[in-house]
Amino acid sequence: MTARQRTLLGVGNGAAAGALWGLVFLAPQLLADFSAMQLAASRYLVYGLIAALWLAPTWRRLRGRVHGREWRALAWLSLLGNIVYYLLLASAVQWAGGAATSLIVGLLPVVVTLVGARRAGAVPLARLLLPLGLCLAGVVLVGAQAVGQDAPGERATTIAGLLCAFGALASWTAYSLYNTLWLERRADLSGHDWSLLTGVATGALSLLMVVPAFLLAGQAHAPADWLRFWGVATAVALLASVVGNGFWNRASRLLPLTLAGQMIVFETVFALLYGFAWERRLPTGLELAAIGCLITGVLWCVRAHRGHGVAPHE
Template identity: 55%
Template sequence: MWQGITYGLAAGALWGSVFLAPRLLPGYSPLELSAARYVLYGLVSLLLLAPLWPRLRGKVTGSDWKALFRLSLVGNLVYYLFLAASVQLAGIAPASLIVGVLPVTVTLIGSRDRGAVPLSRLALPLALVAAGIVAINADVFLHANSDGGDWRLKLLGIICAAGALASWTWYAVANARYLARFGHFTSQEWSLLTGVATGLLALLLAIAAIWAPHAAPAGVTRDWQVFLMVNIGVAIGASTIGNAFWNAASRRLPLTLSGQMIVFETLFALLYGFGFEARWPRPLELAAMTLLLAGVSGSVRMHAAPKH
C-alpha cells in the first residue's frame, strides 16, 4: 500500500504541472495545447514501446485497443481540452479546486469495489477534503473583484473545469477497473500503449488546430520555441512518467484510496500557481491545503488499519 501511495504522490506532483502550462502559453488555444502535448506523448511512447513490441504483440487484443482508445479519448484529450480552457478563462486556482473534487467523486463511485473501505468509516476524511474544497472556493469568490476580467468568461471557465472533473472521474474509475480485471500488462506497458493510442487520436486534433488558426490576445506573443519546450516537458513528465506512476498506484490501491491520491495533483497545482504568481498562499488557501492533506492522511490510516 505504501508503494502505491508513493506512486500516487509522484503522479500528483507531475500532473500538477499541466495546470501551469496553459498559463505559461496564453497565446495558444486549448486545441493547440492539447494537440501538441499528446502528439508528443504519442511519439515518446512509440519510441519507448518499440523495443518491447515483439513481446507485447501477442498480448494486446482487440478489446485492449478499444479500451485504450476509449480511455485515451475521455481521460486525456477531452480532459485536457476542458482543463486548458478552464485555466485560461478562470485561472489556476478555480480550475484546480473544481478538479480537486476528484477524490470525492472517485471514492463515491468506487465505494463498492473490492478492497474498498465502507463510506461510513471514510466520512471524516471525506468531510475534511470537502471542507478544504469549500475553503478554497470561498477564497476565490472573496478575491474575485481584484482579479478582474469578464465574469461570464470566468463562469465558462468553471463550466469547463466541471467538464474536466466529469471526464477524469470516469477515466480514473474505468482505468483502475480495467487494470484490476485484466492484469496482463505492467504499469509501464499500459502507460506506453495508452500514449500510442492518445497520440493517434491527437493527430486528428492537430489537423483541426491547423484548419482553425488561433489569434493570440492583444499584447501576447506566440513564441513557438517556448511552446515546444513546455509541451515536451508536459508530454514526458506528466503524460509518460506521471501516467506510469498512476497505473502503478492504481494496481496497489483500492479505488477508495487511489481516489484520495488525486488530491496531490490539486495541491501541487496550487503550489506551482503560487510560484508562478510569486506570492504566498492566502489564509483560506493555506487552510484548504491543510484540510486536504488531513483528509488524505485520515483515509490512509483507515486503509492501513488491520482487517478483522
C-alpha cells in the same frame, strides 16, 4: 509483500505521479497566449510519438496480447483521461485560475471514493464521511473566492472556467475507474506497457485536432514563442503523460480503489505549489483554509485505510 509494504509503495508511486501531473496545471499559465486545443494537440502528439518510440523494442512481445477489444478500451481511456480532460483543464486554468482549477480537480478523491465504496478492500463509507466532507468544504471555499474577487464583467468567464474544471473532474473520474478496471482485467500487462499503449492511442486521436488547432487558428506567433511552446509541450508530454502515468498505474495496482483515489491530493498540492511560485505570491486566507481542508481530509482517509490490504495483481 505485506499489506503495509504495499500501501507504502503505492502511496510513494502516487506521490511521484502527483508531482509530475502538477505540471499540467502550470503549462496553460506558461503558454497563456495559446489556445487550449493547441495545448492539448501538441502535448498528445508528442506523447504519442514518445510512447511509440518507447514501445517499439517490445512491440513483438506485446502485439499478440493486444487485440481489438483492448484498442477500443485504450481509445476511450485516451479520450476521457487525456484529450477531453486536458481541453477542459487548460480552459479552466486560463479562465478561472490555477488555484481554483487544481482544488476542484482535487475533489476527485471524494468522487472516486463514493463510487468505489462497495468494491473489495474498501473502507466502510461511514468512516469516510467526515474526511470527505472536509474535502468538499475546501472546494466550496476556493470556488467562492474565485467568483467573489472578480469584477462583474469577468464573472461569466470565471464561472465558465469553474464549469470546465468540474467537467475535467468528471472526465478524469471516469478515466480513473475505467483504467483501474482494465488494469485488473489485464494484469498480465505491466502498468508501464499499458501507459505506453494509451499514449499511442492518444497520439493517434490527437491527429484529429491538428487542423482546427493549428491550421485554422487565427492568431500568429513569433518563432521564439513557438520554440517555447513546443519545449513546454515536450516536457509535459514526457514527464506527466509518460512517466507520471507509469507511476499512477503502479499505484493503482498496489492500492484499493478508494485509497488510490486519495492519491490525487498530491497532484493538487504540487499544482498549487507550482502555481503560487509562478505567480510569485503566497496563498490567500481562503486558499489556505481550502488547502488545509483538502489535505486534512485526504490524510484522514489514508489513516482510515490502515490494515485494509488488497490482493496482489502481479
